[in-house]
Amino acid sequence: MKLYIFLIIGFIFSCSKRQTPQGEVYARVSTNWLGSENIDSVFMSDLINKENLPALIDSWVESSLFYEEAKKAGLNKDKYLKRRRDDYFRQLLISSYLESMLINSVSIPEDTIKDYYMKNRSSFTRNSDEVFAEQFFVNNKDDGEKLKKLLLLGKETKSIKNEIVRSGFGIIKKGAFSGAVDFSLFNKREKIVGPILINSDVVVFRVLQSFEKGSVRGLDEVHDEIYQRMLQLKKGHLRFVLLDSLKSNSDIYINSKYR
Numbered sequence: 001m002k003l004y005i006f007l008i009i010g011f012i013f014s015c016s017k018r019q020t021p022q023g024e025v026y027a028r029v030s031t032n033w034l035g036s037e038n039i040d041s042v043f044m045s046d047l048i049n050k051e052n053l054p055a056l057i058d059s060w061v062e063s064s065l066f067y068e069e070a071k072k073a074g075l076n077k078d079k080y081l082k083r084r085r086d087d088y089f090r091q092l093l094i095s096s097y098l099e100s101m102l103i104n105s106v107s108i109p110e111d112t113i114k115d116y117y118m119k120n121r122s123s124f125t126r127n128s129d130e131v132f133a134e135q136f137f138v139n140n141k142d143d144g145e146k147l148k149k150l151l152l153l154g155k156e157t158k159s160i161k162n163e164i165v166r167s168g169f170g171i172i173k174k175g176a177f178s179g180a181v182d183f184s185l186f187n188k189r190e191k192i193v194g195p196i197l198i199n200s201d202v203v204v205f206r207v208l209q210s211f212e213k214g215s216v217r218g219l220d221e222v223h224d225e226i227y228q229r230m231l232q233l234k235k236g237h238l239r240f241v242l243l244d245s246l247k248s249n250s251d252i253y254i255n256s257k258y259r
Contacts (some may be wrong), residue, residue, distance in 0.1 A: 011061045026057050029064035051171050091110040101242060106234045113226050118218050124217045129174040130255075131185055135196075144195025147204050151192045171221075186210070 001165040023036035034042060034057060043056060075081060117124070136157075138144045143163035150157055157164065168232065174186055185205060194204035211217075 006201070015109050015178065015236070017117045024039060026053070027060055027061050030068060032058050032064050036059045038167070080219065082252045098239060098242075102238045103233045105238055106231060108234070110229055113223060114219065116226050116230060117222065121216055124222050125215055126211055126215050126217060129186055129213050131207050132169070133170050133172055133185070133193075134206040134208060136167045136204040138163055138204065141202055144202050144204050148192055148194060151204070151206055160230065172205075174213075 025033055027034045030214040146160055181196055184190055191207050195202050
């Protein structure tokens with residue numbers, strides 16, 4: 001992890017050490033700068049916007065300062081660190097090559113996923129009680145009470161959409177929250193739970209489904225899990241085939257004493 005951070009800092013530093021930029025300058029540390037001209041290449045992200053720009057600038061300034069101090073300490077000339085950097089880059093190239101060669105060769109048909117699920121259905125049992133719930137995050141308890149009334153009446157929440165910070169769906173396992181919250185969520189008579197203060201968030205839950213421990217998870221729940229299992233198996237097989245092909249078509253010598 002430390003090596004990874006070191007490499008990232010080095011990349012950020014190298015990308016920003018140029019002559020005075022043409023566009024807007026966001027920050028400068030010594031002779032290094034960050035601006036509208038180079039920020040895309042420095043962070044390699046499509047998610048740069050006005051909201052996260054201040055945090056990215058702070059991150060760049062901190063990295064640049066630490067990198068300069070690391071250089072002053074002579075760490076940029078350390079043979080061990082250079083060797084680790086080269087080894088990391090070598091492995092990065094290998095993994096990128098394998099990914100590009102294998103990912104386009106792998107196809108997992110839906111029927112294969114369904115067959116796998118049916119044959120291994122017993123392995124997808126729940127190890128605890130669970131509920132599938134819609135979660136609403138609101139600004140305060142008063143807004144939470146308004147939302148709860150609407151939900152209890154079965155009405156749309158559009159009228160108070162400005163009071164809802166965010167919402168989403170998710171599986172909640174029994175024991176994930178404190179006793180009172182846990183009891184309310186798994187009390188089958190209560191479908192609307194809250195508003196509840198969880199850490200610094202005010203949350204209202206709408207319980208949509210309840211599942212008992214030992215019940216089998218549906219295919220829709222485990223579809224992605226199965227896909228990833230089968231993907232790794234196929235990639236492993238294709239890696240073996242690719243390696244065998246490379247060995248057959250390459251000039252390789254291995255001392256017979258070490259075979």
